[in-house]
């Protein structure tokens with residue numbers, strides 16, 4: 001195992017590599033108290049300032065993860081945002097992410113799928129109430145712990161009041177994000193809508209072979225009726241998830257409405273109410289955010305950012321497993 005001095009100083013010992021993303025290696029590790037944690041360590045090239053965009057995203061992820069506390073958001077334990085020793089320890093999920101549990105063309109059973117979506121919606125609802133946007137809702141960023149779904153990866157997230165850059169992953173990005181406008185609560189709702197189709201219909205609403213074609217679909221093509229491709233979904237929920245994909249942000253439903261319909265469809269599988277925060281002092285105001293972000297923050301790009309100039313966390317056209 002590599003030497004990770006800052007983590008070692010905090011008593012965190014890596015055991016094995018779990019995987020690597022665009023900004024970090026992730027290890028299974030034990031913390032000082034013997035608890036299993038996921039240890040994220042900034043990629044060496046990024047730490048050496050070869051890739052300042054990745055280093056900035058990682059620092060952002062460390063700050064946001066340690067700041068936000070909710071049952072349906074990944075729990076951060078400790079971290080260092082900058083420098084060669086930049087690291088983050090997180091709640092470890094042995095079951096892995098939602099991505100690994102979906103097979104293209106095979107929807108999840110309604111109660112299970114709606115329960116997962118309810119968890120993600122609850123995590124988003126809390127974030128929006130705190131004045132933050134997530135900007136990267138996708139199956140790879142939802143981890144599972146039995147019936148509890150947990151939203152993770154805050155590298156692209158920001159506090160609206162402080163401003164930030166439009167970003168996301170192309171299969172999930174709202175039309176306004178493609179146009180380079182700042183992310184809002186409504187653009188997170190759009191990404192949740194895409195996730196809803198994947199989970200409950202077993203297919204994404206928009207597919208294409210190139211970035212430009214995919215952008216065209218998101219900007220111009222109406223989403224297929226969810227009630228047609230997933231007839232098992234209650235009509236009211238199917239309509240809401242389809243409306244989540246409305247081209248105009250103002251036409252999308254709020255999370256309150258979605259939470260209610262998802263809770264009903266999930267039956268008793270829904271593990272926690274929307275407002276459940278896990279730490280004292282954290283309140284849930286349910287505020288709906290304004291449509292535009294404040295002044296843009298300095299440039300912050302991931303290594304796989306597409307040529308469009310948007311801050312995209314994921315290149316949809318690179319070869320990888322899972323639904324495409």
Ligand SMILES: Nc1ncnc2c1ncn2[C@@H]1O[C@H](COP(=O)(O)OP(=O)(O)OP(=O)(O)O)[C@@H](O)[C@H]1O
Pocket residue numbers: 018019020021022023024025026038090091092093094096140141143153313314
């Ligand atoms: N908390 C966690 N528990 C269990 N496994 C994790 C955890 N966090 C990350 N992993 C594993 O490590 C891999 C890399 O995670 P990471 O968040 O760095 O990248 P990613 O989300 O796959 O990509 P990117 O951040 O570039 O979009 C994941 O694919 C997952 O297998």
